Amino acid sequence: GENVEQHPSTLSVQEGDSAVIKCTYSDSASNYFPWYKQELGKRPQLIIDIRSNVGEKKDQRIAVTLNKTAKHFSLHITETQPEDSAVYFCAASGSGGGADGLTFGKGTHLIIQP
Amino acid sequence: EPEVTQTPSHQVTQMGQEVILRCVPISNHLYFYWYRQILGQKVEFLVSFYNNEISEKSEIFDDQFSVERPDGSNFTLKIRSTKLEDSAMYFCASTEQGAFTEAFFGQGTRLTVV
Numbered sequence: 001g002e003n004v005e006q007h008p009s010t011l012s013v014q015e016g017d018s019a020v021i022k023c024t025y026s027d028s029a030s031n032y033f034p035w036y037k038q039e040l041g042k043r044p045q046l047i048i049d050i051r052s053n054v055g056e057k058k059d060q061r062i063a064v065t066l067n068k069t070a071k072h073f074s075l076h077i078t079e080t081q082p083e084d085s086a087v088y089f090c091a092a093s094g095s096g097g098g099a100d101g102l103t104f105g106k107g108t109h110l111i112i113q114p
Numbered sequence: 115e116p117e118v119t120q121t122p123s124h125q126v127t128q129m130g131q132e133v134i135l136r137c138v139p140i141s142n143h144l145y146f147y148w149y150r151q152i153l154g155q156k157v158e159f160l161v162s163f164y165n166n167e168i169s170e171k172s173e174i175f176d177d178q179f180s181v182e183r184p185d186g187s188n189f190t191l192k193i194r195s196t197k198l199e200d201s202a203m204y205f206c207a208s209t210e211q212g213a214f215t216e217a218f219f220g221q222g223t224r225l226t227v228v
Contacts, residue, residue, distance in 0.1 A: 031214065032213055032214045032215075034216065034217070036157075042221070043205060043219040043220060043221050043222055044157060044205070044219050045219070046216050046217070046218075049216065051214065089156065089157060091157075093213040093214075094213045094214055096170055096213070097169075097170075097212075097213065098145070098164070098169075098211075098212035098213055098214075099145055099162040099163075099164045099169030099170055099212055099213065100162070100170060100212075100213035101147055101149070101159030101160075101161075101162050101170060101172070101213075102147075102149075102157075102159060102213075102217060103159065104156045104157045104158070104159075105156065106155070106156045107156055
């Protein structure tokens with residue numbers, strides 16, 4: 001089955017700086033890669049996603065890049081703000097067909113230092 | 115905005131007891147999922163459900179687990195004989211068109227087995 005590795009486990013950045021979180025996946029048939037933000041005690045919420053036919057996607061301060069050859073995708077957050085502090089999870093799905101569940105990485109605890 | 119709702123928000127049960135966790139997916143969604151998250155760990159896929167049957171299940175989803183869509187709106191997860199290690203947050207999720215579209219998560223049910 002699919003395996004998703006995520007790094008780093010903790011990332012501390014100064015407010016206003018950029019943050020980058022990286023993930024790799026094992027199954028080359030995976031074709032959907034979402035990123036979820038989870039605040040303490042809350043549900044995971046989608047912040048951005050990318051499909052395998054696209055190399056990059058941007059939404060305001062958030063961007064995701066995908067390298068299918070390397071089986072690697074990354075989340076970039078620019079101009080970080082205190083409200084960006086949370087745990088971020090990458091995930092992959094699609095290799096098992098239409099009802100395939102998401103395989104999540106272990107999460108990155110992003111800390112924005114004021 | 116439509117959302118996935120789960121009840122109860124917190125369930126405490128004695129080891130060996132049966133529990134049923136309930137979910138109401140978004141009304142026009144066709145694919146339903148259960149995930150669990152042990153405290154401080156990643157979100158793990160349990161099972162997906164489409165067209166009134168299980169589509170995929172993980173190794174975690176053993177004979178102690180079952181799912182059901184008893185009517186047109188509810189989606190339930192039953193654990194027949196709970197174990198201490200079943201203590202976790204259980205999230206229901208739904209998607210409109212399967213693995214390649216956004217999964218909307220419910221707020222979760224925190225299950226504590228004592």
